[in-house]
Amino acid sequence: xxxxxxxxxxxxxxxxxxxxxxxxxxxxxxxxxxxxxxxxxxxxxxxxxxxxxxxxxxxxxxxxxxxxxxxxxxxxxxxxxxxxxxxxxxxxxxxxxxxxxxxxxxxxxxxxxxxxxxxxxxxxxxxxxxxxxxxxxxxxxxxx
Numbered sequence: 001x002x003x004x005x006x007x008x009x010x011x012x013x014x015x016x017x018x019x020x021x022x023x024x025x026x027x028x029x030x031x032x033x034x035x036x037x038x039x040x041x042x043x044x045x046x047x048x049x050x051x052x053x054x055x056x057x058x059x060x061x062x063x064x065x066x067x068x069x070x071x072x073x074x075x076x077x078x079x080x081x082x083x084x085x086x087x088x089x090x091x092x093x094x095x096x097x098x099x100x101x102x103x104x105x106x107x108x109x110x111x112x113x114x115x116x117x118x119x120x121x122x123x124x125x126x127x128x129x130x131x132x133x134x135x136x137x138x139x140x141x142x143x144x
Contacts, residue, residue: 062104063136064095066127070112072119091123095130107135 067075074080076094099105107127111120127135 062102063106063108064098065108065110066091066095066123068109068111068115068119068123070114072116074119074123091126092130095127095132099130099132105132105134107132108138109135110138 064077065075069075074091076091079094095105095107109123109127124135127133
């Protein structure tokens with residue numbers, strides 16, 4: 001009978017010759033199966049402004065008009081002030097006083113078409129500070 005020698009210590013070897021092929025195939029699979037999301041626009045095109053479906057008239061006896069012009073001048077009931085001035089608390093203090101005089105105050109917020117959003121955002125923040133939470137955003141009727 002033949003003597004067959006059996007090794008007691010087995011060497012375990014993982015074949016790594018095709019490891020780079022597998023890595024490139026996985027990379028290719030993930031590149032092909034990934035869905036790319038298009039970048040969203042956070043602005044409205046000039047020719048696609050929203051149009052109001054209905055026009056509602058607000059009674060003018062409980063209103064205060066805040067108008068933001070394109071040069072960032074703020075008119076509160078036709079009294080001008082600027083955002084850059086040190087009187088930017090003038091907006092909130094004026095509206096706090098008006099709200100104390102008339103608790104049913106509705107602030108009508110108007111802007112010019114070319115006003116920067118930063119100026120409008122500053123004024124809306126001042127409206128929040130003054131706790132004037134009933135705000136009507138007004139616009140002009142489009143020309144036909």
